[in-house]
Amino acid sequence: MRRLFALLCAAGLLTLPGCSSGRVNDKYYLRSVTITGNRDVSLNMDFFAEELRLTGVSGSSPQDARRHAELLCGRDIFTGYTELVVLGDCDSRAVLEAMLRDWRVSPSCLVVYCSAPDELADSLSAEELTGIVREAVRQGLAPECGLVSVLSGLLRGGAEVPEVCAEGFRGVKKIGST
Amino acid sequence: MTEKQLTRQQLAAMLLMTDVFALFCLRGGLSAVTAAAFAAACGVQFVLTLPLVVTVRRGRELPRAALWTVLAGLVIWGGGLFDMLWDAAGLIFTVPGNSWTISGRMLTSGLIAAVCVYAASEGRQALARASVIAAALGAVCLAVVAVSAATGSDWHDLTLARSGRGFLGDFTECFAMSGGVSTLILLLPGTKGEPLAGTGVYFAAKGVISAVEILTAALVTGGIMPLVTCPVITAAQLSQPFPTQRIDALFLMIFAIFAVFALAVQTVAAAGALGRLVPQFTRLRSAAVTAAMLGAAFLPISREIRVVGTAVLLLIPLAALAADRTGGRK
Amino acid sequence: MRPDELSRIRISPDLEHNITTIQSIAHSSADLLVDRFTAGGVRCALLCCEGMVSTSVITELILEPVTSLPDIGTPDALLRYIQDKLLLSLDRPEVTELDSLFRLMNSGFAVLLIDGLEKAPAFGVQGYPTRGIQEPSGEANIMGAHEGFAESLHLNMSLVRRRLKSPELVMEIITKGGVSRTDLCLCYLQDRVPQELLAHIRRSLGKMKLEAVLSTGYVRPFLEGKGFRIFDSAGTTERPDVLSSKLIEGRVAVLIDGVPYAVVVPRLFCESFQTLDDYAFKPYYVTLIRWIKYAAFLITVLLPAVYTAVVVYHPELLNSTLLMLLVEAEKQAPLSIVTETAGVLLMYEIIREAGIRLPKPVGGAVSIVSGLIIGDAAVQSGLVSTPLLTMTALAVISGFVVPELNPQVTVLRFAFLIAGSTLGLFGISLLACAVLINICATEDFGFPYTAPISPFRLSGMQDTAVRAGFRKMQERDFTVEEYLEK
Numbered sequence: 001m002r003r004l005f006a007l008l009c010a011a012g013l014l015t016l017p018g019c020s021s022g023r024v025n026d027k028y029y030l031r032s033v034t035i036t037g038n039r040d041v042s043l044n045m046d047f048f049a050e051e052l053r054l055t056g057v058s059g060s061s062p063q064d065a066r067r068h069a070e071l072l073c074g075r076d077i078f079t080g081y082t083e084l085v086v087l088g089d090c091d092s093r094a095v096l097e098a099m100l101r102d103w104r105v106s107p108s109c110l111v112v113y114c115s116a117p118d119e120l121a122d123s124l125s126a127e128e129l130t131g132i133v134r135e136a137v138r139q140g141l142a143p144e145c146g147l148v149s150v151l152s153g154l155l156r157g158g159a160e161v162p163e164v165c166a167e168g169f170r171g172v173k174k175i176g177s178t
Numbered sequence: 179m180t181e182k183q184l185t186r187q188q189l190a191a192m193l194l195m196t197d198v199f200a201l202f203c204l205r206g207g208l209s210a211v212t213a214a215a216f217a218a219a220c221g222v223q224f225v226l227t228l229p230l231v232v233t234v235r236r237g238r239e240l241p242r243a244a245l246w247t248v249l250a251g252l253v254i255w256g257g258g259l260f261d262m263l264w265d266a267a268g269l270i271f272t273v274p275g276n277s278w279t280i281s282g283r284m285l286t287s288g289l290i291a292a293v294c295v296y297a298a299s300e301g302r303q304a305l306a307r308a309s310v311i312a313a314a315l316g317a318v319c320l321a322v323v324a325v326s327a328a329t330g331s332d333w334h335d336l337t338l339a340r341s342g343r344g345f346l347g348d349f350t351e352c353f354a355m356s357g358g359v360s361t362l363i364l365l366l367p368g369t370k371g372e373p374l375a376g377t378g379v380y381f382a383a384k385g386v387i388s389a390v391e392i393l394t395a396a397l398v399t400g401g402i403m404p405l406v407t408c409p410v411i412t413a414a415q416l417s418q419p420f421p422t423q424r425i426d427a428l429f430l431m432i433f434a435i436f437a438v439f440a441l442a443v444q445t446v447a448a449a450g451a452l453g454r455l456v457p458q459f460t461r462l463r464s465a466a467v468t469a470a471m472l473g474a475a476f477l478p479i480s481r482e483i484r485v486v487g488t489a490v491l492l493l494i495p496l497a498a499l500a501a502d503r504t505g506g507r508k
Numbered sequence: 509m510r511p512d513e514l515s516r517i518r519i520s521p522d523l524e525h526n527i528t529t530i531q532s533i534a535h536s537s538a539d540l541l542v543d544r545f546t547a548g549g550v551r552c553a554l555l556c557c558e559g560m561v562s563t564s565v566i567t568e569l570i571l572e573p574v575t576s577l578p579d580i581g582t583p584d585a586l587l588r589y590i591q592d593k594l595l596l597s598l599d600r601p602e603v604t605e606l607d608s609l610f611r612l613m614n615s616g617f618a619v620l621l622i623d624g625l626e627k628a629p630a631f632g633v634q635g636y637p638t639r640g641i642q643e644p645s646g647e648a649n650i651m652g653a654h655e656g657f658a659e660s661l662h663l664n665m666s667l668v669r670r671r672l673k674s675p676e677l678v679m680e681i682i683t684k685g686g687v688s689r690t691d692l693c694l695c696y697l698q699d700r701v702p703q704e705l706l707a708h709i710r711r712s713l714g715k716m717k718l719e720a721v722l723s724t725g726y727v728r729p730f731l732e733g734k735g736f737r738i739f740d741s742a743g744t745t746e747r748p749d750v751l752s753s754k755l756i757e758g759r760v761a762v763l764i765d766g767v768p769y770a771v772v773v774p775r776l777f778c779e780s781f782q783t784l785d786d787y788a789f790k791p792y793y794v795t796l797i798r799w800i801k802y803a804a805f806l807i808t809v810l811l812p813a814v815y816t817a818v819v820v821y822h823p824e825l826l827n828s829t830l831l832m833l834l835v836e837a838e839k840q841a842p843l844s845i846v847t848e849t850a851g852v853l854l855m856y857e858i859i860r861e862a863g864i865r866l867p868k869p870v871g872g873a874v875s876i877v878s879g880l881i882i883g884d885a886a887v888q889s890g891l892v893s894t895p896l897l898t899m900t901a902l903a904v905i906s907g908f909v910v911p912e913l914n915p916q917v918t919v920l921r922f923a924f925l926i927a928g929s930t931l932g933l934f935g936i937s938l939l940a941c942a943v944l945i946n947i948c949a950t951e952d953f954g955f956p957y958t959a960p961i962s963p964f965r966l967s968g969m970q971d972t973a974v975r976a977g978f979r980k981m982q983e984r985d986f987t988v989e990e991y992l993e994k
Contacts, residue, residue, distance in 0.1 A: 024819045024845060025835045029828070048832055080424075080824035081831070097405055106424055106824070107330075107416040148416060152335060152401020182993050185963055286934070293938050297945045303993075304949035307962040311944060427822040427933050434937035442945075 027076045028052065032126035034117040035095050036088030041065050044117060046126040048081065055121060062098045079103040084110050084130045085147070086164070088117040092176045093154040096147060110134070111150040112162045113173040123166040133162050136169045143172065150175075183370045188306035190380045191313035192365065192443045196259070196358040197384050198316070199440035201391050201410055202433060203262035204355065207341040208399075208409045213392040215348030220385035223356060226489075227377050229496035234366050234373040241501070242455065244494045248360045249451045251491045253467065255357025256444040257474025258484065263287055263437055264475065269411050270433050290437050291468055297442035298449055298464035302368075305439075305446050312439055319432050324394045326419035335400030336393070352388070354484040360491050364447045444471065509533055511686060515607035523551055523623035530555065533606065540613075545571070548580030548589065555609075556618040562635025566618055570596050570631055574620070583624035590620075590629060599632030611689050638663065639768075644746035646911060651788035656746045661691050661765035667748035668695060668763075672755060676700070682713065684727075688720035692727070693763040695751075695770075700758040702989045708953040709760050709773060724769050727762055731773050733951055738916055738943065741952035743775030750784055758987035774955035774988060777947060778972045780913050781805070786975055794975040801909050808906035809920045812849050813928035813936055815899045819845055821932035833895065840890035846929035848892055852900045853925070857918060951993075959991035 034044040037058070043065045045054040052073060059065030070077050082105045087095065099105045110133050114120050120129070136142040142162035143149075153159025158177030163170040184192075233240070240248070267286040297305055341348055362380070369376050391410055398413035399406045406412045414429035448471075449463040459466075479487075514533070520526055527542055534540045539558040546552065554570065573594050580586045590596065599617075603609045604627045609619055616634030641663070644656030657664045665679055680694040692713070696706060712730045721727060724744050731742040745751050746769055751761050754772045762771040781801045786794045818825045819834060826834070841848060859878040866874055886892040907917050920943065927935035950957035960968020967984060968991070970976035 024823070024831075024838045029823075029831065029835075031828075048828060048835075078823060081828050083828075100402075100405070104415075104824070106418070108418055148398075148402060149332070151405070152338070155402060155404060156338070187964055188962075289931070289934075289938055293942050296942055300945050300949040303956075304945055307948035307956060307958055308941075308944045310962040310964060311948070311958070312941070424824050427818070427825045430822075431933050431937040431940075434934050435941055438938065438941040 027078045028073060030077055030079045030082050032084035032086065032129065033079075033082060034086040034088065034114070034121065035062065035090050036117055037090055041090060041095065043069065044121050045069060045077070046121075047077075053121070055118075062095055063102045066103070079105055082106065082109050084112065084126060084133065086112050086114050086117055086120065086129075087161070087175060088114060092159075093151070096151045096154065100147060100151065105147055107146055107148045109147045110137075110162075111145050111147055112164050113175055114164050116165065119166045120164065124164075124168070129164060132168050133164065136162055141169065141172075182303050183368055184302070184306050184365060186369060186371055186376045186379055188310055189362075189365055189369045189376055190383055191309040192306060192439070193358050193362055193380055194383055194387065195309055195313055195316070195436050196361065196440040196443055197356070198320075198387060198391070199259065199433075199436040200262065200355040200358070201388060202436065203266045203408060204351075204410060205265070205408055206343065206351075207339065207403045207406075208392050208396045209339040209341045209403075210336060210393060210396060211345055212341045212343075212348040212351075212396070213389040215345050216352045216388040216392060217385040219349050219352030219356075220381050220388065223353070223359065223492065224377060224381035226492040227359070227362065227381075227495075228374075229499050230363055230366060230492075231373045231377055233495045233499055238498070239367070240363070240494065240498055244498050245451060245455055247494060248363050248491060249448055249455065251357065251360040251487055252364070252444055252448045252451065253470045254474050254477065254479060254487065255360060256441060256448065256467075256471030257477060258357060258479060259437075259441055259444065260287060260291070260472055260475035263290065263441075266408055266411060266433070269408055270430055287472075290434070290441065291472060293438050294441040294445055295464050295468050297438060298445035298468070302446050302450060305442055309439055309443065312435055316432050316436060319428055320391070322419070323414050323417045323425065323429055323432075324390065326425065327394055327398045327413055327417040330418055331397050332401075333397065336397045337400070339396035339400035339403050350485045351481070353488045354481045356488045357484065357491075358444075359488055361443055361447045363491065363495065364451050441468075441471070511607050511689070514610060515605050517606040519604055519606070519609070519621070519626050519628055521624050521626055523553060523621055526621050527553055527555075530606065530609070533610070543571075545575055547574045548577040548586045550580065550583050550586045551623040552586075553621045554618055555613060555621060556633075557613050557616070560614070560616040560636045561618055561633045565633045565635060570618060570620075570633065583622045587622060587625060587627075587629065597631040597633055601630050603628045603630050611683070614689065615691070641667070647746050647750070647783070649747075649783070650785050652784040653747075653749050655748060657748060657763075657768040657770060659766050659768055661693055661763055664748070664763050664768075664770070665693055665695075668751060668755070668761075671748060671752040672697070677755070684713065684716050684718065685721040686717070686719045688722065690721040691765040692721065693765075695755060695761040695763060697755050697758065700756065700987050701760060702758060702987075702992060704992075705758075705773070705953050705955075706760060709762075713762075721764060723767055724764060724771050727764060727771055731762070731771060731952070733953075735949070736946075737950045738920070738946050739777060739913070739950055739957065741773075741775055741950050741955075741957050743772045743779065743912075744769045745772060746770075747784065753784070758989055774952035775957070776955070776959055776991070777950075777957050778961065780910050782971070787978075791975045791977050795973075798973075798975060804906035804909040805913070805917070808903050808909075808917050810924055810936070811903040811906070812853060812900055812921060813924035814933070815896070816845050816849050816925060817928035817932040817936055820929070834893075837893040837895050841893050841896075842891070845896065846925070848896050849900060849925060849929075850922070852892060852897060853904075853921060856900070856904050954992050955988065956991065956993055963991075963993065965990065 029048040030045055031048045032046045036042050040058050040060055041062055042056055042058045043054070043062070045057065047053070054069050054072060057065050057069040057072060059068050066077060066079070082103065085096070085099065085105070096111065110130065112133055133142065133145070137144060143160045145161045150159045150161055154176040158174045160172050160174050163173040264283050264287055267283045297308070343351060362377070366373055366376060395409040395413040398416050399409045403409065411429070415426040417426065417429070418424050445464050445467050448467040452459055452463050452467060517529065531540065531542070541556050541558050543554040544551070545554070552574070554566070556566070573596065574590065577589065580589055591600070601612065603612060603619055609628070612630045613619055616632070616636055617630040618633050619628050619630045621628045638660045639658050641655050641658055643654040655667065657667065669677065674697065676698045678696055678698050682692050682694065683689050684692050694709070709731060716727070716730050718726055728740065728742045733741060745754070751770050751772065755761060760773050764771070781798060786798070823831050838845065843851070859874060863874045887894055887897060903921065907914060910917070924936055924939055927939040931938070948956070948958050948962060956963060959965065960972055970981055970984065
């Protein structure tokens with residue numbers, strides 16, 4: 001009886017999805033994302049090891065925008081490796097909350113502010129920007145700006161994050177203050 | 179054939195895995211006050227189990243009515259664990275791609291139930307031996323998660339954490355999460371050595387582990403506690419021993435293992451009790467008990483009922499002792 | 509004719525009747541030699557199996573002394589003379605019925621039928637060719653002896669006896685197999701073996717009703733617990749020194765005639781990671797090697813599955829640099845990672861099996877072909893990616909560290925791969941729980957397979973978690989009865 005039960009479980013398992021898919025290069029791996037917009041969000045996305053860059057992908061929420069992005073590029077987008085989130089003019093708390101809950105972004109993901117995110121995309125790559133921010137934090141010019149730290153600050157009324165621009169590090173900006 | 183006795187370590191491991199799993203699934207805010215309240219509640223529970231210790235020392239068996247009550251409590255608690263598993267499955271991302279959907283949760287619960295039935299069918303002794311190994315490995319993994327979470331956190335966040343229930347609320351919450359006492363009532367008589375030492379070791383370990391887990395969760399998620407559904411799970415998911423290395427998937431494995439053992443322990447204890455109460459029921463007891471627990475998961479058992487239920491279960495041995503004494507005087 | 513039927517046929521006083529009956533039962537088999545002669549004035553016949561006896565020994569020690577006897581007179585007197593005055597061999601049983609006669613003849617004895625007597629003396633004059641003592645092939649050793657068991661039961665018994673010169677060492681011979689009549693030897697130290705264990709083993713062997721016993725695989729199922737168990741709770745060894753150490757710990761061994769392995773009961777899981785060399789090197793080195801072996805076991809079983817699960821379902825566990833490396837490597841691969849991994853593992857198993865079964869002259873070709881096909885052509889053509897091949901090779905090589913668990917490791921590797929590929933780390937965890945429960949349920953006559961880890965015995969950690977020095981271990985006076993669960 002036990003063996004029959006085990007065999008049935010094994011047979012059932014084999015029919016589950018996973019066997020047919022399971023290719024590591026069937027996804028795009030998000031490296032950095034820029035978010036603007038209050039009612040509808042607009043995303044600019046940079047990926048690892050790809051020449052692909054998506055700009056101006058919009059949706060009613062970050063998750064919705066992500067689905068549109070996946071439709072545009074024809075593959076799933078894996079967001080667990082996101083290294084940098086650049087916030088523009090948007091509801092920072094709602095955006096970061098969605099990223100933590102739905103996108104499962106790493107807690108060490110850096111959060112920065114930029115007043116003109118579209119100019120940023122043309123001048124600095126994701127890798128350069130991430131390096132600039134890390135160096136600024138290391139030198140004490142900017143506060144710790146991990147996702148969880150920033151979200152924690154936003155829940156208390158406002159959080160200080162590094163501000164970046166097309167030329168690089170600009171200073172510190174308080175976001176989310178009422 | 180007489181069943182072999184459990185050792186103290188085996189009993190403690192089996193019970194602690196259930197308690198730790200319940201902590202994983204704990205909803206609502208956590209704080210340092212919660213940790214203190216849980217530790218205090220464990221102490222009070224230990225005191226309330228002293229009549230059980232006396233009963234076991236005297237070699238008395240619980241009357242059938244009490245045994246049925248304990249069995250019912252066990253099935254309901256098992257149902258509660260399945261319910262917690264259902265809720266937590268969506269957060270843990272167990273089944274790739276769709277763990278938060280109904281089908282994903284059903285698959286998670288179903289698979290765990292299947293492994294649980296197999297585990298229980300191998301007998302109490304096998305489960306007890308495996309519990310020690312799994313608990314030891316789980317403790318090491320949890321320590322890694324806790325240390326990596328704590329070293330990367332700001333200790334100021336601990337002061338920000340709020341549970342919203344107050345000390346008394348947290349105290350009763352511990353009772354609500356302690357349905358495993360019914361397992362203790364059933365397994366303690368079959369444990370070697372001094373029963374007081376056995377229960378003492380168990381409750382001491384429970385108090386310490388609960389406090390450490392809660393403090394770690396409060397430390398990591400203190401700043402974002404209002405946003406978090408299951409703080410312990412979220413704290414584990416936010417663990418990063420190195421800046422470029424996450425280990426939340428390690429927690430997924432710990433969660434799955436603790437879920438299996440937590441439910442298997444209830445199943446094995448309940449199947450054993452069912453065997454004593456209905457000796458004619460010889461086959462498929464584990465499957466029957468698991469099915470009953472799955473059914474009990476749909477019962478609308480509120481937190482208050484669980485608190486009262488745990489207290490009642492703890493008082494059953496006292497009532498049995500009192501009845502014994504009254505009967506003796508007559 | 510069955511043994512019980514043969515045992516009812518007694519030797520008759522009529523010599524010719526005996527010879528006719530025996531030849532009829534043996535269907536006039538060509539290797540049955542019947543040598544008629546007169547000894548001491550009495551007609552006799554010497555029966556033996558050609559090829560089983562030493563011709564020179566028979567001629568010098570039996571035929572010459574017996575045929576040169578003076579006239580004794582009566583058959584009884586002849587038998588008495590032979591038994592008391594002529595030491596024709598050390599092993600001289602007496603035969604009264606045909607079952608024993610055939611069993612002894614087929615074991616290399618020569619039987620002397622004497623006309624007029626209802627019993628016949630037999631002489632142990634074995635001279636069949638056997639493989640000599642050689643280095644064990646499966647249990648390699650650096651510092652210890654290089655002797656292994658051979659196919660001869662009595663030779664194996666002597667190998668053990670030479671190492672345990674204690675009068676407490678008992679060797680009981682029992683015969684099993686309705687057709688093969690194979691001799692089994694139960695070995696144990698009387699003052700150390702738990703008597704319940706011995707009684708259990710005797711009862712279990714008593715239930716054996718097989719027609720033949722040709723390898724350890726015929727005996728082991730009767731010495732293991734019932735129910736489906738992944739791992740064997742009755743172990744085997746090819747080494748007399750290892751067997752001796754097990755006997756000192758109070759275990760029971762079963763030697764089988766014709767098989768160069770001994771079955772040892774009970775066996776513990778942790779013993780798979782112990783070798784005799786562990787007791788020849790320094791404790792700190794051995795402790796390190798032990799933990800490497802434990803890690804190697806986990807690697808060999810879990811690495812392909814974990815690799816597949818992480819890459820497909822949990823890539824966030826890898827750091828970004830490593831993941832991009834894998835993405836780049838997998839770009840050309842036409843198959844999914846799961847299929848690649850399963851294919852490579854399957855290919856390895858085919859090559860391994862072919863390497864064992866191939867005739868030796870062709871064996872070298874296997875390594876060349878497998879190396880070229882898998883190591884070079886498959887990677888260069890892009891069928892298989894290099895990181896995956898590296899992972900699989902690492903898993904396979906790790907399996908060589910614990911060769912006696914190879915059957916279980918092979919099956920578990922595939923099982924975990926299926927679980928990991930369908931359900932990711934969650935599936936691996938569930939299967940690991942099930943396997944752990946199965947291992948913990950394994951016990952042999954009350955000895956838990958997972959002792960001394962669970963049930964935990966701190967004293968047992970001296971030779972499990974670490975290898976304590978002999979000065980410390982000698983104080984322990986360990987026998988396996990410590991682990992018996994009551």
